[in-house]
Amino acid sequence: MPSYSTPGVYVEEIPVFPPSVAPVATAIPAFIGYTETALGKQGEDLTKTAVRLNSLLEYQACFGNPPVQDMAITVNKRVTAGGKLLGVAVSWTSKPSLPTQFLHYAMQLYFANGGGPCYVYSVGAYGNATKVAFTEAIAALEAVDEPTLLVFPDAVKLSDADYGSVVDAALASCNKTQDRFTIADVRNAIPAGTDDNAEVTSNFRARVSSNTADFLKYGAAYFPYLSTNVPFASADANVTLTAFNLITVADNGSEASAAVPDAAGKKLNDASLDIQGKETAVYAAIHAFIDEACVTVPPSGAIAGIYARIDRTRGVWKAPANVGLNLVIGPAVNATNDLQDGLNIDATTGKSVNVIRAFFGKGTLVWGGRTLAGNDNEWRYINVRRFANFVEESVRKAVGAFVFEPNDANTWVKVRTMIENFLINQWRDGALMGAKPEQAFRVVVGLGQTMSAEDIFNGYMIVEVHLAIVRPAEFIVLRFMQKMPEA
Structure with a gap:
């Protein structure tokens, strides 16, 4: 207890909780x-x-x-003899395979x-x-x-x-x-x-x-x-019109195809074509088609x-x-x-x-x-492997609080208890095998167990942690056999 010389009221905070292991993040x-x-x-x-x-x-x-992909397409616009739109067909000339x-x-x-x-x-x-x-x-x-x-x-x-x-x-x-x-x-x-x-x-x-x-x-x-x-990231400046054909469908079903002048090889955003302004339906069909291409x-x-x-x-x-x-x-x-x-x-x-x-x-x-x-x-x-990483890193950081503490039995008990409490929680969560904690893990630290007198003299505190980590049921075998009728 501290020694007081001046009359008055003094507050002493008594630590109740023992040191603990804080679980580290595992998926960053x-x-x-x-x-x-x-x-x-x-x-x-x-x-x-x-x-x-x-x-x-x-x-x-x-x-x-994401990076914008270069694409090349062919457009076929079908109209009636009177110029009424029948439909727009878009196909790939050069479809991107993988993103850049x-x-x-x-x-x-x-x-x-x-x-x-x-x-x-x-x-x-x-x-x-x-x-x-x-x-x-x-x-x-x-x-x-x-x-x-x-x-x-x-x-x-x-x-x-x-x-x-x-x-x-x-x-x-x-x-x-x-x-x-x-x-x-x-x-x-x-x-x-x-x-x-x-x-x-x-x-x-x-x-x-x-x-x-x-x-x-x-x-x-x-x-x-x-x-x-x-979908692939696209931009009009990266879409090339390999061909833009205007197909006129007569009343008898016959078709006459003609290339839109000066369209071949132009980009979709070419100002001279002004597809977005003059060919709204074609422009919408092109983007609907491109958006269906996924990475x-x-x-x-x-x-x-x-x-x-x-x-x-x-x-x-x-x-x-x-x-x-x-x-x-x-x-x-x-x-x-x-x-x-x-x-x-x-x-x-x-x-x-x-x-x-x-x-x-x-x-x-x-x-x-x-x-x-x-x-x-x-x-x-x-x-x-990842659970072992998690335990090792969590315990390593927690034990760091004991650096320069006296390397004696009192410290060893604190360290062992701290790690055991942490592992009990992991066992309860299902991370460790065993019907009882002593079957799931073991923490050992002490003179004659993990350390020699020379280790202690040289400043080493050695802690051994043994874990029975659960393994996945990778191969589930179901065995069936017929039971013979009994009289």
Whole structure:
């Protein structure tokens, strides 16, 4: 008790609550890619700066709109002999296949699928992607503590070799910080060449270096791209009229076609044509046609949203799988059971690839929950790795309060009790296996248990935490047999 010398009233606050472990956020992705602009509210340059955002509106305010696509169309306008409009037919001369950049669309899918707070790191304005831009961004984000996921959809624009290097850099960074996880796309996972795109996945596995085999547990890969109902960004100045034909239909049904003079090769906004003013019906038909063209994008943005949604509604210990996707029409490649057999489990490299599949009556579902370390018995599941990250980071920050405290039994009891209370809550939520807490986890700290006298002399306090983390029921086997009639 303090010693008082002056008469009076003194207030002493007595601490009642013991120190506790505060759970850290688990689904705060950092998106890396190219943006239209990168300006803050005061006009400051946000290029190569990690910016925290909470909504798509905030993203657009800082980083602008998606890239405008170049398109080419053919227009056939049908009229009667008297000039009455019968209809307008628009067709593609050159339909855009993929967006020139993916980040903006990835952000749309992220927020549509349950995403919340996130970071965006713009590596520059729309243009050609470079490996250095992404590897430097990944290294720079190591100085930002909050992100727990790394997402880089624009990196698929790189070559196979360079993309593999970026994935390697992300996995190495996650291993270094030990508080984040990589969501990677299988590059070019779209219908091309073969029906199943097996060669694309094999190429992905070959490019993710074996030098980072120990780091594979810090990432997951997803296949294929997603066909969405998000339209391409377009502008009249980027729409070329390959042909504009005026077709006159006679009373007997015969047709006479004539090209509109000087229209071929002109842009939709060409002042000499003034289609918007003179051909209102044609202009409206063109835009209605263009708006039906929707983008196909890598899945990482949507998957990051799924991680955030599952973490918020169930917990980080729940596998982010068997979950439907919003704003998605379906996978760009329809995977079969035979195809997924080779993607989910790869005995040679162990690099599991999670498949997104369409099921009749169920929609488009994430149908895999493995890390790239598919042959690792400890870390083959995403939820196990991410829950371990969550516990490690939460406990690490909480134990920091005991730095320079006396390294004695009193402190050890406080630390052990603090961690045990935290893990009991996780066990009650369903994150740990066991009918009783002692079956779910064990916390050990003390002289002769985790530390020697020399450890204590050198200032080390060593705590061991043993966890029985729940694993997903990946293969559910139902066994049926007939029961013989009894007399």
